[in-house]
Amino acid sequence: MPVSTRAGTGTNQEAVRRHNLATMLRSVHQVGRTSRAHLTTTMALNRSTIADLASELEALGVLRHADPVATAPRAGRPSAGIEVVEGGPDVIAIDVGVDRVVVGRVGLGGRVLERAQRQLPVSPDPRDVGDVIAELVEETHQRPGGPLVGIGVSVPGVVRRTEGIVQFAPNLGWHDVGFAQVVADRIGRDVPIALGNDADLGARAEHFRGAGLGVDHLVYISGDVGIGAGVISGGAPLGGAGGFAGEVGHMAVDPEGLTCHCGNRGCWETKIGADAIARAIGAPADSVATLGAVLDAYVDDAGALDAIAADVGRGLATIVNMLNPQVVVLGGFLASLHRLVGADIVREMHDAAMQAPGRMVKICTPGLGQNSVLLGAAELAFEALLADPVGVLA
Amino acid sequence: MPVSTRAGTGTNQEAVRRHNLATMLRSVHQVGRTSRAHLTTTMALNRSTIADLASELEALGVLRHADPVATAPRAGRPSAGIEVVEGGPDVIAIDVGVDRVVVGRVGLGGRVLERAQRQLPVSPDPRDVGDVIAELVEETHQRPGGPLVGIGVSVPGVVRRTEGIVQFAPNLGWHDVGFAQVVADRIGRDVPIALGNDADLGARAEHFRGAGLGVDHLVYISGDVGIGAGVISGGAPLGGAGGFAGEVGHMAVDPEGLTCHCGNRGCWETKIGADAIARAIGAPADSVATLGAVLDAYVDDAGALDAIAADVGRGLATIVNMLNPQVVVLGGFLASLHRLVGADIVREMHDAAMQAPGRMVKICTPGLGQNSVLLGAAELAFEALLADPVGVLA
Numbered sequence: 001m002p003v004s005t006r007a008g009t010g011t012n013q014e015a016v017r018r019h020n021l022a023t024m025l026r027s028v029h030q031v032g033r034t035s036r037a038h039l040t041t042t043m044a045l046n047r048s049t050i051a052d053l054a055s056e057l058e059a060l061g062v063l064r065h066a067d068p069v070a071t072a073p074r075a076g077r078p079s080a081g082i083e084v085v086e087g088g089p090d091v092i093a094i095d096v097g098v099d100r101v102v103v104g105r106v107g108l109g110g111r112v113l114e115r116a117q118r119q120l121p122v123s124p125d126p127r128d129v130g131d132v133i134a135e136l137v138e139e140t141h142q143r144p145g146g147p148l149v150g151i152g153v154s155v156p157g158v159v160r161r162t163e164g165i166v167q168f169a170p171n172l173g174w175h176d177v178g179f180a181q182v183v184a185d186r187i188g189r190d191v192p193i194a195l196g197n198d199a200d201l202g203a204r205a206e207h208f209r210g211a212g213l214g215v216d217h218l219v220y221i222s223g224d225v226g227i228g229a230g231v232i233s234g235g236a237p238l239g240g241a242g243g244f245a246g247e248v249g250h251m252a253v254d255p256e257g258l259t260c261h262c263g264n265r266g267c268w269e270t271k272i273g274a275d276a277i278a279r280a281i282g283a284p285a286d287s288v289a290t291l292g293a294v295l296d297a298y299v300d301d302a303g304a305l306d307a308i309a310a311d312v313g314r315g316l317a318t319i320v321n322m323l324n325p326q327v328v329v330l331g332g333f334l335a336s337l338h339r340l341v342g343a344d345i346v347r348e349m350h351d352a353a354m355q356a357p358g359r360m361v362k363i364c365t366p367g368l369g370q371n372s373v374l375l376g377a378a379e380l381a382f383e384a385l386l387a388d389p390v391g392v393l394a
Numbered sequence: 395m396p397v398s399t400r401a402g403t404g405t406n407q408e409a410v411r412r413h414n415l416a417t418m419l420r421s422v423h424q425v426g427r428t429s430r431a432h433l434t435t436t437m438a439l440n441r442s443t444i445a446d447l448a449s450e451l452e453a454l455g456v457l458r459h460a461d462p463v464a465t466a467p468r469a470g471r472p473s474a475g476i477e478v479v480e481g482g483p484d485v486i487a488i489d490v491g492v493d494r495v496v497v498g499r500v501g502l503g504g505r506v507l508e509r510a511q512r513q514l515p516v517s518p519d520p521r522d523v524g525d526v527i528a529e530l531v532e533e534t535h536q537r538p539g540g541p542l543v544g545i546g547v548s549v550p551g552v553v554r555r556t557e558g559i560v561q562f563a564p565n566l567g568w569h570d571v572g573f574a575q576v577v578a579d580r581i582g583r584d585v586p587i588a589l590g591n592d593a594d595l596g597a598r599a600e601h602f603r604g605a606g607l608g609v610d611h612l613v614y615i616s617g618d619v620g621i622g623a624g625v626i627s628g629g630a631p632l633g634g635a636g637g638f639a640g641e642v643g644h645m646a647v648d649p650e651g652l653t654c655h656c657g658n659r660g661c662w663e664t665k666i667g668a669d670a671i672a673r674a675i676g677a678p679a680d681s682v683a684t685l686g687a688v689l690d691a692y693v694d695d696a697g698a699l700d701a702i703a704a705d706v707g708r709g710l711a712t713i714v715n716m717l718n719p720q721v722v723v724l725g726g727f728l729a730s731l732h733r734l735v736g737a738d739i740v741r742e743m744h745d746a747a748m749q750a751p752g753r754m755v756k757i758c759t760p761g762l763g764q765n766s767v768l769l770g771a772a773e774l775a776f777e778a779l780l781a782d783p784v785g786v787l788a
Binding site for chain 1: 552561562610611623627628630632633634635636637638639640641642644645646647648649650656657658659705708709711712713715716717718719720745746747748749750751754755
């Protein structure tokens, strides 16, 4: 929320100015490029204040003047454009999956400048993963870039963010791993490092610049061997008391179902997780970690996926009944599944959900493709800069 | 959040004063009686400002001086007490259940001053319910009281609050009923009337002055023929995009289960709703609407409830995994069930939930007994007064 600069003491004015600089940078970072006229409207400040703020962010090396941007037809002359700087500050975003790790160098505007990926062995040692990450960071930093302002790491597990600890990542076999420290030691750069859960970060990125842009109630469901969800409710992440909310893979959906690794019986994950889908299409068990690619190449009878589609739809109905979201984004291998049997999934969801919330929801694939989680990790890393660009850069 | 009065213009000072009056009234309304020393600490204002605010609220007829309240042992002399006025402003709270309606006259501090109840026929006509409510309002207003400042109505269904419409109340057989207007016409008092969902209001009251006091993440589950939930997350109600969130009765928990009135198969409500429990204990079908009383009188073999307890526990585990609450309050007939098989329910929940959220949660019965929903309706009715006591009373 921008604040008028007209009132207040000198100290207040300085705080207001830094707040407005942060707001402007965040706005342009979200869309990549916009017009000063648009910022004048959305920030409710006058044109000369906007111009002053823009000049200061240009001087900080984060924004720059751009070609005029056309406004609405016949709305007068185009307004001066403003965009994020190429070669400005960037972050390291790390997406640790069950079978592979992706490292990206990500610039303002959410541009993936460099991207490198490596396979991981089954149940990898956290220190070995740290070594792989260090190598990938070197690969993605061979060309010169702007100042590094943060590192964000996504992990498919339960994370205690403030302590940088992975409390439980069942599909990696990790318990109570101080992974933020492992990564910090390996990379050896003096910038803040933050850890997040993959589904939470996917939700964050899709909400900020993907399929959930402009939406206040969103669920992002990650399919990466297991099933998890990140929930945005009322525009803010739904964490629960300990940050553990969103474990939709462990909804109890069948009292006669298979035993889950969590110890319970008939979890949703036992019905629609990678193991279940691999069985349904007759794929080898060792293809589980790369199920998305297997599904993308799948050309056999989609009928083999009928039962899976029904179980996905029924589970989505429970989520829709409980959380009443506007958008549900199916990420990871669930995006590949959606391309094969999306219509069946949506029909089953509508059959099973209550009418009122069922009518409001759109089921879709990520707006950011394979990069939702990586870009969520990047947002985590950009947090300090976006909160106070002057404090971080000046 | 109280605001210091030292800075700002005259208009600002007036806004700050009214804000602080509202904050003080809400604090004392929540606990009924407290000390000025406590308010000085929690509102972060000095003693003379607190004394001025207290005097003004006394002049408005809502608070009064009380006997000194003991503070911590050996903390010096007791501080002056302050409490809500008897005979001060009150509200009409209406709790429409599936088989009965309760009307209460409720004063500040959440005191139920008068209470009257009447049975309802099956699938009652909304206008007939309005007539019953009007009679009960007369009954509860035979003795003189303070000024009436609002009417709050709870309904067991999906409510469009801003329009005062009951969109869908399956167990009453209501669709798109403008019930706020029906009640307003029958009662004929010129005060605001607000409508809410029973579980949402139960959650609100238990959070404000019941088992969830001081807790930011709470789920209240209502058992009144059907099953619903009100969710408080991060201290605020979880409504979802259309206010439909919390339909936990329609979690799909068994693909082979019975067909539910919502059209889906194997909803949690088909497993633990009043019909299922009545069948389990061999109670006649027409006892469904009064199941709480039937369970309270139940002295036969609790083993008949084993399967029900397991299904309640498994469903709670799903809720705990998805929402990670600190407290789950079992309301309505679920409170009666908890008294019979609470230990089994909690054990099953722990077996089925993930460890991290399972360890954090407490399963309990309402702190407000049978009055959770009625007191939630009262809070709805007190909203305007608590937001601006001067504006409403002066």
